[in-house]
Amino acid sequence: MGYFAHHNYYALFKTAIWESETVEEFEKSWHEALEISQPSSKEWFKEMYKLRGTWILAYVKQYFSAGMSSSQRAESMHAFFKRYCSKSNSLMDFVTRFNRALVHLRHEELVADHGDLNEKPNIKLGKTMENQMVGMYTKKYFYKFQKELLESNSYMVNVTSEDENCWIYKIQKFDANSRVRTLVHDKISNLLKCSCRLFDFEGISCKHMLAFFRVKQIMQLPKEYIMR
Numbered sequence: 001m002g003y004f005a006h007h008n009y010y011a012l013f014k015t016a017i018w019e020s021e022t023v024e025e026f027e028k029s030w031h032e033a034l035e036i037s038q039p040s041s042k043e044w045f046k047e048m049y050k051l052r053g054t055w056i057l058a059y060v061k062q063y064f065s066a067g068m069s070s071s072q073r074a075e076s077m078h079a080f081f082k083r084y085c086s087k088s089n090s091l092m093d094f095v096t097r098f099n100r101a102l103v104h105l106r107h108e109e110l111v112a113d114h115g116d117l118n119e120k121p122n123i124k125l126g127k128t129m130e131n132q133m134v135g136m137y138t139k140k141y142f143y144k145f146q147k148e149l150l151e152s153n154s155y156m157v158n159v160t161s162e163d164e165n166c167w168i169y170k171i172q173k174f175d176a177n178s179r180v181r182t183l184v185h186d187k188i189s190n191l192l193k194c195s196c197r198l199f200d201f202e203g204i205s206c207k208h209m210l211a212f213f214r215v216k217q218i219m220q221l222p223k224e225y226i227m228r
Contacts (some may be wrong), residue, residue, distance in 0.1 A: 015200045016029035016030040016033055018059070018060040020091065021058060021195055021196055022058055023059065026058040026059075027119065030045075030049065030052075033045075042077065048051075052098040057201075069086055084142065120134060121134055121139050121142045121143060121146070124146065124150070125146070125149060125150060127220045128218075128220060129149060129210075129213075130146060130149060132220055132221055133226070136226060141204060144202070144204055145204050145205070148198075148204065148205065148206055148207040148210055149210055151207040152207040152208070152210035152211040152214060153211075153214070154173050154174060154207075155171055155172065155173055155174075155207060155208060156171075156172060156174055157169055157170075157171055157183075157211050157212050157215045158172075164187070165185070165186065165187055166185055166186050166187055167185040168182060168183070168184055168185075169182070169183040169184075170183075171183050171194070171208040171211055171212070181194055181195045181208045182194070182195040183195070183208055183209065183212055184186065185212075191224060192209050192212065192225075194206050194208045194209055196208060199225065205221060205225040209225065
């Protein structure tokens with residue numbers, strides 16, 4: 001495989017896994033990567049494709065999981081415990097090290113809880129929503145929300161179609177070459193659904209929803225979009 005084919009293969013593979021927001025986008029990028037992959041990888045691709053519903057974000061982002069898929073949670077915990085344990089440990093040594101890791105993990109959680117109770121996050125934007133959410137989110141999730149709120153100022157909102165059930169909006173950065181997201185506003189439930197699915201996956205209102213609220217001059221974040 002030449003350099004450019006090799007580079008394109010990994011770029012497409014990365015796009016299929018991490019950047020596909022819809023099943024259709026994943027299918028397109030996955031099959032493009034498969035076409036230029038090495039013959040020895042074909043069988044692996046087939047096996048991973050069979051499991052796509054359990055590890056590809058385009059399939060799982062509709063379900064709330066605090067922003068982490070099951071495979072990501074497992075990888076995170078493996079990385080943590082690998083700092084303390086190895087396959088060369090004896091059984092007794094492993095138990096001792098594993099318990100030490102648990103103690104350290106609990107300590108980190110207590111430190112985080114103490115920070116949430118006693119340290120207020122920094123207010124940077126001076127917006128009503130920012131002041132509203134500072135007392136509702138943990139520091140970690142407040143800063144995620146704050147980042148989305150800041151970035152929402154870079155997006156424009158345009159209605160593209162309407163029927164008896166909903167309005168459909170195009171949400172895009174002022175840069176014309178940026179990716180377009182689709183926001184559906186249901187007329188009956190008065191709820192928003194964004195194609196990025198950040199709210200579905202993490203429970204945090206995305207920058208695209210927040211841009212919609214800005215244009216509609218909605219200053220307080222509606223209760224339906226406060227983290228679950």
